[in-house]
Amino acid sequence: MNVNFSVNGEAASVDVEPDTPLLWIIRDHLGLTGTKFGCGMAMCGACTVHLDGARTFSCQIQARSLEGRDITTIEGLSPEGPEGDVHPIQRAWIDEQVPQCGFCQPGQMMAALDLLNRNPSPTREEIVVHMNSNLCRCGTYPRIVKAIQAAAEEMQA
Amino acid sequence: MTIQTGNQTRREFLKTGAGLAFAIPLASKLSLAGAQTAGNGAVANSYVILKPDNRITIYTHASEMGQGSYTGVPMVIAEELDADWNLVDIEFSPLSDELYGNPRYYGFMLTIGSDAISTFYEKLRFSGAQIRKTVMQMAADNWGVPIGEVHTEPSLVVHSPTGRSMTYGEVSMLGNVPETLPEVDESEYKQVEDYRIVNNRDIQRRDTPGKVFGGVMNGEKMFSMDVRLPGMLYATSKRNHFGNREVVRIVNEDEVLALPDVIGVDVILDSVTVIARTYEAARKGEQLLQVEWSNAEEDARYNSDEELERLKAIAYDESREGIDVMGHWRARLRGQVGQAEGLDEALASADEVHQRLYTTGFMYHAQMETMNAVVDVTDDGRKAEVWAGTQGPTQTRMRVAEVLEIPIENVTLHRNFMGGGFGRKAVRSHDNFVEAAMLSKMYEAPVKVIWSRENDLIAGHYRPHGAHLVTATRNDRGAIDNFLHRTVSDEPLRWGDPERFERGDSRPYLAASFWNGAIYPAVEKFRGDVVMEFTDTRVCAMRGIGGVATAFARECFVDEMAHETGIDPLEYRRRLFEGQPESQLVFDTLKERCNWDGRPGLGCAMGSASYALAVEIDLDERTGIVKPTKIWAVASYAVVVEPSNAENSFYGQLMLYVGASTSEEITFRDGKQEQSNFHNFQIARMADVPEIDVHVIPSESRQIGTSDGPAYAIGPAISNALYSLTGKRVRHLPVSPREVLKALNA
Ligand code: FES
Ligand code: FES
Numbered sequence: 001m002n003v004n005f006s007v008n009g010e011a012a013s014v015d016v017e018p019d020t021p022l023l024w025i026i027r028d029h030l031g032l033t034g035t036k037f038g039c040g041m042a043m044c045g046a047c048t049v050h051l052d053g054a055r056t057f058s059c060q061i062q063a064r065s066l067e068g069r070d071i072t073t074i075e076g077l078s079p080e081g082p083e084g085d086v087h088p089i090q091r092a093w094i095d096e097q098v099p100q101c102g103f104c105q106p107g108q109m110m111a112a113l114d115l116l117n118r119n120p121s122p123t124r125e126e127i128v129v130h131m132n133s134n135l136c137r138c139g140t141y142p143r144i145v146k147a148i149q150a151a152a153e154e155m156q157a
Numbered sequence: 158m159t160i161q162t163g164n165q166t167r168r169e170f171l172k173t174g175a176g177l178a179f180a181i182p183l184a185s186k187l188s189l190a191g192a193q194t195a196g197n198g199a200v201a202n203s204y205v206i207l208k209p210d211n212r213i214t215i216y217t218h219a220s221e222m223g224q225g226s227y228t229g230v231p232m233v234i235a236e237e238l239d240a241d242w243n244l245v246d247i248e249f250s251p252l253s254d255e256l257y258g259n260p261r262y263y264g265f266m267l268t269i270g271s272d273a274i275s276t277f278y279e280k281l282r283f284s285g286a287q288i289r290k291t292v293m294q295m296a297a298d299n300w301g302v303p304i305g306e307v308h309t310e311p312s313l314v315v316h317s318p319t320g321r322s323m324t325y326g327e328v329s330m331l332g333n334v335p336e337t338l339p340e341v342d343e344s345e346y347k348q349v350e351d352y353r354i355v356n357n358r359d360i361q362r363r364d365t366p367g368k369v370f371g372g373v374m375n376g377e378k379m380f381s382m383d384v385r386l387p388g389m390l391y392a393t394s395k396r397n398h399f400g401n402r403e404v405v406r407i408v409n410e411d412e413v414l415a416l417p418d419v420i421g422v423d424v425i426l427d428s429v430t431v432i433a434r435t436y437e438a439a440r441k442g443e444q445l446l447q448v449e450w451s452n453a454e455e456d457a458r459y460n461s462d463e464e465l466e467r468l469k470a471i472a473y474d475e476s477r478e479g480i481d482v483m484g485h486w487r488a489r490l491r492g493q494v495g496q497a498e499g500l501d502e503a504l505a506s507a508d509e510v511h512q513r514l515y516t517t518g519f520m521y522h523a524q525m526e527t528m529n530a531v532v533d534v535t536d537d538g539r540k541a542e543v544w545a546g547t548q549g550p551t552q553t554r555m556r557v558a559e560v561l562e563i564p565i566e567n568v569t570l571h572r573n574f575m576g577g578g579f580g581r582k583a584v585r586s587h588d589n590f591v592e593a594a595m596l597s598k599m600y601e602a603p604v605k606v607i608w609s610r611e612n613d614l615i616a617g618h619y620r621p622h623g624a625h626l627v628t629a630t631r632n633d634r635g636a637i638d639n640f641l642h643r644t645v646s647d648e649p650l651r652w653g654d655p656e657r658f659e660r661g662d663s664r665p666y667l668a669a670s671f672w673n674g675a676i677y678p679a680v681e682k683f684r685g686d687v688v689m690e691f692t693d694t695r696v697c698a699m700r701g702i703g704g705v706a707t708a709f710a711r712e713c714f715v716d717e718m719a720h721e722t723g724i725d726p727l728e729y730r731r732r733l734f735e736g737q738p739e740s741q742l743v744f745d746t747l748k749e750r751c752n753w754d755g756r757p758g759l760g761c762a763m764g765s766a767s768y769a770l771a772v773e774i775d776l777d778e779r780t781g782i783v784k785p786t787k788i789w790a791v792a793s794y795a796v797v798v799e800p801s802n803a804e805n806s807f808y809g810q811l812m813l814y815v816g817a818s819t820s821e822e823i824t825f826r827d828g829k830q831e832q833s834n835f836h837n838f839q840i841a842r843m844a845d846v847p848e849i850d851v852h853v854i855p856s857e858s859r860q861i862g863t864s865d866g867p868a869y870a871i872g873p874a875i876s877n878a879l880y881s882l883t884g885k886r887v888r889h890l891p892v893s894p895r896e897v898l899k900a901l902n903a
Contacts, residue, residue, distance in 0.1 A: 017417060017437065024437045028391070033383035034371020036576070038525050039610045040440075043835035046525065074371045082366045093369045097361055097801050100809055101223030102368025103380065103525040103576025109369070132844045135835060137525045137577050138223045139812025141843045143805055 005066045007032065008076030014063070022061040023047045026073055034074035034106045038135065045134030048107035048114075049073050055114035074106035077113070089113050092151035100138035108134050112148045121152050200291055200329045202338060203256045204234050204284035207292070211312065211326025213240050216250035218257035218266060219273035220548050221364060222524075222578030223809075225802040226273035228362045230281060232798060233274065236354045237285030237347060240325070241312035247363050249572040254551050263657060266551045269583045269698065274798055286341040292328040294339065299323075299331050311353070349796065358800040364574060372574075381544040381573040384531045386603040390420065391436040392596050393443040393609060394428040396588075396616035397450045398829050399459075399693040400652065404429055408447035416442055425595045428588065428616070432596055436607060443609060456693075456828040464692070464825075465516050465622055468645040471688055472514060472626040479643050479686025485666040486675075486685065495640075500682040503639045507630040513717060514626050515710040517890040519619040519823035521832075522699050523840055526576025527613040532557065532593035533603035540567045541594060546575035548583035556587040557594045579813075580698040584618050585654045610834045618697035619823055621647040621668065625710035635722035636733060637715070640680045642707060644669040645688045653697030665689050670703035675765060676711070677733035678740075694825070700813065705869040709890045712762040712873030716880065726877065727753050727761050730769070740766045742854060743791050747771055750852055751789040760878025764867030767793040767856065772847075772874040776882055778901060781894035783819055783879060785871070787848040792866060793856040807851050810868035816841035818872035818891050 004013045007030060014029045021040075026032045026049065038046030040059045047058040050072040077087035086094075089109050099105045108131070115122055115130040122130070127148050136144070200207040206214040215234050221227035231247045234240075250257050258264035261276055274281070289309055296314040297304040300321065308317050315322045354360060367374030378384045404424045413422050413431060418438035423430050431442035450456075471477050483497060504510055531544040541561055547553040550572055558565045575582055589606055597604040608616070623646030630639040648665030650658035658664055668687045676683050685707070699705075719729035731744040747753070747761065751771040761771040770790040774783050788811055797803050820839045824831045832838040872890045880886050885900040 016435070020435070020437045024435065027383075028385070028436055031385060032371075033378060033380075033385070034373075036372075036380075036525075037382070037527070037607070039835050041610075041834050041836065044525070078370070082370055090369045094361075094365055097365055097805060099223075099362075099365055099368040100225070100805060101525060101575060101577045102364065102372065105368055106371050128843050128846075132842050135525070135840060135842060137523055137579075137813065137840060139809030139841065140805060141812060141841075141846045142808045142849065144843070 001063060003063050003066045005069045005071060007071045008073060008079070016063050018062065018064040020063045022049070022058040022063070022066065022071070025063060025066075026058060026071070032073050032075050036103055036106055038104065038107075043135070044104070044107075045111055046104050046107040048110040048134065050110060050114060053117070055111050074110060077109070088151045088154040089116070092147040092154065096143050096147040096150060098140050098143040098147050100140055104134060104136045104138075108136065108144055112144070112151065115148065116152055116155055120156055122148070198332065198334060200288060200295070200334055202284055202287055203250070204281065205238060205288045207288065207325050207329040209326050209330050211244060211324045213238070213245050213312070213325065214248055215245055216248055218250045218277070220268040220550060220572065220575065220578070222268070222546075222548065222575035222582065224271070224273065224806065225362055225799055226268070227364050227574075228360070229274050229799045229802065230277070232354050232360065233278065233281040234285040236352055237282045238289050239309040239311060239347075240285075242354050242360065244312050252551050252554060252570060263660060265549060267549045267583060268578075269548055269580060270702070282346055283341055286346055287338050290339045290341055290345065291335065292325055294335065295328050295331050295333050296323050298333055355798050356796055356800060360799065360801070362799070362802055379574040380526060380576055381531055381546045382526055382529045382576070382607060384544040384573070384605070386531065386533055389531070389603040389605055390432055390434060390596070390600055391439045392430050392432040392592065392604055392606045393436075393439045393612065394425070394430045394592050394606065395443050395446055395448060395612060396428045398615055398825070399452070399456055400427065400695040401693045402427055402456075403451040404448055405451050406449040408449060409445065413442045413446050416445070420600065422446070423596070423599065425592050426588070428592060430592055430596060430606070432600060432604065436605075440609060443612070459825055459828045461519065461622065461823075461825040465518075465624065468622070468624040468690060469514060469516065471645045471690060472624040472643055477688050479688045480665065482666045482669055482685050482687050483671065485661070486671040495676070495678075495681045495683040497682060497684040500639055500641060500684050503682055504628055504630060504641060507639070510628060510630055511718065511721075512626065512628045513714050513888065514624060515713055515888045515890075516624050517622055517706040517709055519622045519694070520699055520705070520817055520821065521614060521617045521619055521823050521838060522577070522579040522581035523614075523821070523838065524575070524577030524579055524581055527610055528581070528589040528608040529606055530589040530593035531603065531605045532590065532597045534561065534594060534597040534601075538598050539563055541569070541597070543568060543570045543590060543594070544573055545570055545590065546573040546578075546582060547587070547590075548575070548578050548580070549585070552585060553587050553590055556585070557590050560591050561594055561598060579700040580653070580702070581618060583653065584697045585656065588616070614833055614838065615830055616695070617823070618652055618695040620699040620702075620705065621649060621694070621696040623647075623668065623706055625706060627710055627714045629714070629718070631718060631722065635718075635724055635729075636679050637677065637718055638680060639682045640676065642669065642671075642685045642710065643688065644685065644703075644707065645690055646706070647691055647694070647696050648687070648689050649696050649698040649702065651691065652695050667698050667702050669707050671707060675704065675707065677715075677730070677763075678737055679733040679735055701867070701869045704867060705817075705872065706890070708762070708764065708867065708869055709873045709876070712870060713876050713886070713888060715763075716760070716873070716877040717886070720880075725755060727771075730761070730763050734766070737766065739793055739856060743767060743769050743793050746852060746854060747789060747791045750791065750850055755881070758878055758882040760874045760876070760881055762870040762874035762877060764870035768867050768870070770868070770870050770874055772871060772878050774875060774878045774882065776879065776897070781897035781901065783875060783892055783897055784845070785815055785819075785847040785875060787850070788871065789850045789852075790868070791852045791854065793854040795856045797853065804851070807866070807868070808849055810866065811849060811871060812841045812846060814869045814871040815845060815847070817869075818875050819893065820891065822891050822893055
């Protein structure tokens, strides 16, 4: 089927099977590989993107429900890349030196941004509840918390 | 937390640093390498290339899977080179076992065993110091002054009396590179207190920005899973729950082939692959695919619980002789372990012998990035290009060349970053690469293979399960003086690297690891024996290797001995380090930091002679769920190469072992894993993070703190904490709800 939607503010159109997960549409059909695959069953959060402004597991969204919708991926946060205007979330992730292997981190940042969009100054408890959806096998959790707190301050300023 | 590392003088470290001395390639070999890598006339050795534009390329031999040595290796070199860190560009080294092979692993380029920096430390320092000495000599000759009159400042050679200077880039263009690069004497190395780069908390990992921007660095995809090539096909694979099985029949090949975009179903060695124009189609095919495997009837009777009972029985069976593995380990222990002679006699003649049996379960790496590969076979099958996240790049290249039956030189391998490795990506069979290479050859197109999480788990190579029988005696002060540790287990190397297994000095030495301080110095006679039990469950090394299991048995046992003798368990351990003040200080510090007062729910364990930790737990008696609420870790290191990264890694290891010690275990029922994905194989989540207090004591001795330590001591510490809370002992790792309930109801 042909489906039209927008990704990071740009119109996109793909011809795929109706049950194709958004994850593979983004990664393979559109070439935005910043969004990662970790489990394919809503258990790890590596594939987290924003759908109409709210976080979602892209491995769980099928092409058939995408028409006209608005998607943001990690590539959409700082369109000019590292040399340009860096999004406060990514800035905080660099300053706090969060990643180890880094594979889970795009999903972590997208989940974190969703939290800060709804709750600009979350408590530690609220951060933990919200971020519990996203696994990090390298165990960077303490730094993720720090980075979210730093980004929250930055975004409020 | 902050990892504190004082910068005080540590001449002792420099002196004993020689003990780590790297036996092989010094000047001649390094300069040879320089000529090979940078061309004639360049100021270079196998790790450093000085560029006329004043930039410096430093190679890192190690593969990067999250541990940080991509940055740490060049830091050590840049320090001795006296380089301006901002002028340093890092690159993965070319593939060469000759130049970058790990002497501990038969000279292969292997990033395993957490030694990317420690084993190479002397070589790295030498590489930097050698180039520094070379530019000093070149500049001095150019100025016509003795070398004694020049010194360096960051990336600058200075004539001390006149203040004249040249940048390293300018020197590199002088053209008077000596025929052979100079030798460097230990005394020419920098003093630790002069370090600017090593041990500097402000130095950030170079791979961070790329990872924060989704895995792109210098325009290249960092992870092989993200590599895309024109006309690329996608494949998945399905493998059996056991190794050494053959495909008897593909039950529904036609059905799979009828799926849109699916191109082929093939048998490649012991896996069945589905190749398609899209990944989603291949994955759908994999889910639909039904395969009949050889040995199915017998396999269906395999249960890991029963298997573990069988291993326990073997542990007690004296007719099954164990292999003494200490030949291997003692060589690395620098005399810190009691001798084995007379142990059997001492145990046989003792009035009282203490014996306990412990078991450990299968553990799965669960690296975040599942096994994958991109291979493009071209020139009618004569050439191949490989994109690889691998812990053993030369072995991967060799394997691809072997299955394609082409010379190694015809295989180009791009070294990708790994989304986690933990040992899994060192397994010698490199099945993911074999699949991609064979498919690319067959379908004459570039192929990306991605294993689903389910396949990654089912075809996983686990840390083997095992039984550990500890037999010991105590002296009149209650201290353990004779200690026999008998392990019954498969050997990780048998699957992980059969060649090393065959060549191993006292194989099997990864089933049970006894390294630095892994047994207390008070123990006069000690031996580790292994009884190998082979099965067809795939195994290999996993982070911490055999130390995870041996530490669990030892630390639970020591705790039991402490309680039996009525001595406080922390004090008991401290006494077992009598005469070793640095190790005792670790325990004293730990005692202070956690306010060790014998309160219920607090337990401790030793990880090594320079590492101990304590944990406090909560227990839900109804579900049997044990939750660590606070961890205190104390370590003693001389030099921490990357303090910021080491801190992150410290936390990370603790988190991995919190999960691996409580909620993660692979179990087989009726021939199949009972786990398949992260819903029933539960690794630690953010809500499982306890409060963590890490304290580093600056050490006068030998320890180089890098990014991996014996944080697996958390497993026995949890079991010991449970005992202090309930008076019940779980002698199995992980301390899972099932085991806890069993113990509580016993
Ligand atoms: S890949 Fe979507 S949640 Fe894991
Ligand atoms: S940084 Fe490796 S999985 Fe999170």
